[in-house]
Each structure stands twice: as C-alpha cells, then as structure tokens.
Amino acid sequence: MQAEHAFTEERARIVIIDDHSVNLTLLRYLLAREAACDPIVFDDPREGLAHCLEHTPDLVIVDYMMPEMSGIELIGHLRAHPPTSEVPVLMVTANNEREVRHAALDAGATDFLTKPIDNKELSSRTRNMLKLRRAARREADRAEWLSGEIRKATAAILAREHELVCRLSRAAEFRDPETGAHIQRMAHYSRLIARELGLSEDDQHMILAAAPMHDVGKIAIPDAILLKPGRLSEEEFAVMKQHARYGYELLLASDAPVLQAGAEIAHSHHEKFDGSGYPQGLAGEAIPLFGRIVAVADVFDALTSARPYKPAWSLADARTLLEDGCGSHFDPACVAAFLRAWDEVQVIRERFQDAPESARDRLALLLGGN
Template sequence: MNRIAIVDDSDINLTLLKHLVNKLGGCEPLLFSDALKGLQWCLDNEPDLVIVDYMMPDLDGIGFIERFRAAPGRSEIPVLMITANDDKEIRYEALQRGATDFLTKPVDTVEFRARASIMLTLRANQKRMVDRNRELAEEVRKATAEIRSREQELLFRMSRAAEFRDPETGAHIQRMAHYSALVARQMGMSEAEQELLLQAAPMHDVGKIGIPDYILLKPGKLTHEEFEVMKNHAKLGHELLHGSGSAVLQAGAVIALSHHEKYDGSGYPVGLRGDAIPLLGRIVAVADVFDALTSERPYKKAWDLDKAVAFLREGSGAHFDPACVEAFLAAWSDVLSVRERFADEEVPQL
C-alpha cells in the first residue's frame, strides 16, 4: 500500500485530491490542511509520494519542500507540487528546492493519474533498488566474513607450522594472542585494533620455519653463533609476511620483526629503543615472554605466576614498555581466565 501525503489548506482541494488518489488503486491518502503538521508527519513517517499546494499560510509549498528535502532519507521521495500560478520563476525555484513535478489548477484527472503513476513507479523502483542494495551488502558481508574466516584459519595454520618445529604448543599461540588483545584493551585501543592484534599476534614466530632443526630443537643453551642464527627468525618472519594487501599480515610482519626488541635498545634485530619500537611489538613482547616463562617445556619447568610477574616488573623500562606491563597486570583476572581456557593438555616431547 502506497502512502500519499496530501498537504493543502483548502478542504475542497483535499477532498478532490483524495478522490483522485483513491482511483489510482493501492494507495492510502493522508490529508493535512495544516502545512506544518503535514511536514511533521512526513518527517516522522516515510511517504511514497507527497502532493503539496504552493499557496498556503504559515508555510508555502516551496518552504515545505525545502524543509522536507533537508531531512535525512527524504532526498529521493517524489514531490508533486500543485499551483494555480504559471509563473516560470516559481517553478524554477521549486525545482531548485527539490520538487519532482508540477500540476496546474484546475487539476486535470487524466494528467494527474499519469503523473502520479509515474512518480509512484519511480518510488517503487527506488525501494526495490534500496532492498537490492541491502541484499547485496549482506551478501558482501557474508562473503567477506567467509574470506576473513579462511584467512584466519590459514594464518593460524601458518603459525602452527612454525610451532610444530619448535617445542611450543598451539595453546601457547592462543594464550599469547589473547594476552596481547587484553593489553590492547587496557591501553584504550579500539575494538578493531584489539581484533587485529588477536589475529596477527600468533604469527610472531613464523620465521622459525627458516631456522635449522639442530638449533631450533636444541635442548641445551645455544652457543653465541647458534643464537645469532636463531635471531634471524625475526627478519625471516617479516620477509615472509610483509608486502601483503592483508591488514592482518601487515600487522603480523610488524610483530614478527619487532617483538624481540627491548625498551632500552638492547634487543634485536635492529636495536630499537622506547617508542621507536612499534606498539604491537611492545605489547606482544610482554605477552610472549610471560607465557613462555609460565609454560612447562621438555627442557624447563614452568615458573610460578608470582615469579613471572616479578620478572615483568623488574624488566619494566628495560626489557618491556612500562605501559604495556601495567596494562597486562591491570587485566590480571582476565589473564588467569585465558590461562585456564587455553591450558596445555600435555607437555610436548622433543
């Protein structure tokens, strides 16, 4: 049912126009002899066609159209203006203000039917287009969500590929990623930034794919030469991930390269200091070290939580960004929840 608002200060004209609208079929005429009340209804509701007289007290037809068009969502609704004046200047101004078409009094029945029908068809096509755009937007949203889901699965599997060659666990990358997101939240980062970090953090050690097994899997302490080779995993991870069009991979590249930098400049691979270290890398450094300390491995026992927290506090300002450490500790109850949720099922064996 098309809703047609008719605004005219003459009761006779309203009765005539109502009769003409009813003859169109499938239409509901809504009559307003007060222009301001008619305008308010048109702003509170969504008519399919507005028929408005030019000469009215308080608010003439041109003023009505101008206010109507200024309202959100009212720029495309057809407006038919009726006037007894043939002055072209009035018509030109009305067109500039947003009138769609005109009828001249006395209203010709045939002409009214033709013009009103054309505008209702126009409106119907507009609504179909809006509905189709919504359908397309929803299809795009679903397709994008599916692509992102597949991308995330691929990224997780890439991260796991590195972990399979290292005595770490899949739970480790889950925990450190969620710890990182908690820090981001505490530091006031947006939800989108928190989600980006959650997705990108698991790739922090993806460069270990390129480290020889005799170094990566060595149970004892690495020699100086072996450690120098091990440090290359930061650059290897960056080389693997950078240059992608994916925001997640771009963030992963930054994290891979910077999460072993230290706040005092003594880290690797570049030796960046303080805020020169990307924030994502500073956050992941805290999350990764804490989980590594508190996780049991074939070659070491897990530290107790108090000892690990003390290590973070002692390293604040040297190894770690103090703001990141404080943010991590401020989310302590959530940190414990993450530890419980992603607990290691068993200690991996070499």
C-alpha cells in the same frame, strides 16, 4: 481503472498535505480512483510531516501556502531526513507563482501541480513520480544486495586468511616446545593491551589474528637448536635469533593485511625499548606498536608457562619482571595497559590451558614415532 493504468505494481503510499478540506477531498477522490493508490490526507502540515518521517511514503503532495508551516519548509524537513530525502514531492501552486516554484525547487521539490487541479495532469504527474520512486527503490535494493554480496565475499576472504594464519601458526607449533595454548593466550593478551591503549576494534581484531604468527620463522630453525632442552650456546642463540627475520620474509610478500601485520610482529617482537633487542636494534617508538604489544604478551606467557627446561613462574614474579623491565625491555605504556586488565589476564590464563602432551610428543606422532 485497468491494471495497466495503476501507478505501481504494489499499492503506493501517497500522503496529501493541505489545510483546505475541499482540496483534500478532491485530491483523495481523484487518486483513490487509481486501484493501486492509498492516499492518506492531513490538514495539519505538522501532523503530515510527522507521519512522513515515521512512515516513509512513496509520494508526497503538498500545498505551498499553509498555516504554521509552508510547503517549502515541509520539503526542507523531508530532505533533511535520510529515509525521505529522495521521496518525490509534488507541490501544488498557482500558475503565476514563479518565485515560489523557484524556491520550491531549491528546497527539493520534484515537480508541480497547477491550481485548479486537472485530473489528467494529476494522474500523469503522479504516475511519473511513482515510476521514479519505484526505479529508485529498485536501485537501492540492488545496491543493498551488492553490498551484501561484497560482505559475504570479504568474509570468505577473511576466513581463508584466518585459516592460513592458523595453519602457519600450527606449523610452527609442531616444531616448537611451546604449546598451542601459549599462542592463544598471548594473542588474547595482545588484544587486551591494544584495547587498553585505545586502539580501534579493527586493530584489536587484527592483532588477535596476527599475533599467533610471531614465531612462525622457527620452522626454519634446525631441530637440534629449536628442540634442545638445555641452554643454547652463543652460536646456537645467534642461529635462533634468525627466526625473527625468517618469519618476516615468509609473511611480508603477501597482500593480505593480516599476514603483513604478522610479518611486522614476527620482525619486531624481540626488539627492546632501550634498543638492545634484535634483529634491528630498534628503540622506543621506532619499534612498531604491534611488536611492542606482543613483546609484553609473549614474555609474560612464556614466563608463566612450564617448559621442558624450566618450571612456570608465579604470576606475581612475572608481573614484577614486567614492571622492572619498563623502559628497558618493554614499552611502559604497554605494560601499564596490560596490568590495568589484570583480572581479565587471569581469566584468559585459566581459559586456555596447556594440553598434557608436549609439542615434542606431537611432532613425534606427526612423524610416525612411538
């Protein structure tokens, strides 16, 4: 047969299922005359169905009346299986079997072949069904391509958001006596707590990305207060506390979910569970969950890190402070979640070590100092 009469551009996978060997022989012979068709025949409907479910065909031709399983039942199984749910099915019936045809249509039959089989009808209907299948596959391929493009575009957006987060966190780091390792540790501690609380993978990734922005508002605090080595006066501490509001206002206007989460964390991680924190004096579950989580992670790492104005606490002493602060400073559920992952806490602490130079030294270098 001429190439222009071929059913598809590629060889079509056609499955014929009929318990009569004469019908199988005839259909296979007629279809094999088409250069682009590879008919596979089954006289057992169960074997034919198993083949279709394992090797998705381009077209199924099935007889209605068969032992063990009728053509209508077979169609129902095909439609219930996602890979074969849209495969065209031609059912072979007698011309007077109107009720059978109605039932087959309800089951999902695409079209019919009338007994006795007419070669021209078989050729035309098969070709039409394969054209439908080819068009459906092209649409599916296009949908998959579009989905891939959307994933790539989304990944690019997330990468830009992550870069922005890193730059914002880095800006605060240059003006803060805390180190970049502190930001890494407390972010990973926060993710551990989120995991132990049963938060989704998406929420765990979100808090890991957003937690580093918790103190970004410190970029608005004067150096004389932010870098003061000694204890702050009441007036100075009142100014320092404004960093929570500054960070919130800096990040809130963004449409990016990670920056919105960062705004929430910046505003709420200094709240205390008993309502004695700042800036809003929220208590209990009125404090956003991300803020309650970061409060535990941030305080623990601040205690166990050396600063110009204090030595590092021991892990045991810091753990005791968290336990003693349950219900007053900290959400007891967040502390319990943190302590459940204690072995991983120590791994994170070892993984992210402080650099030898201080943030004050890095700031001096950035400004051109000696």
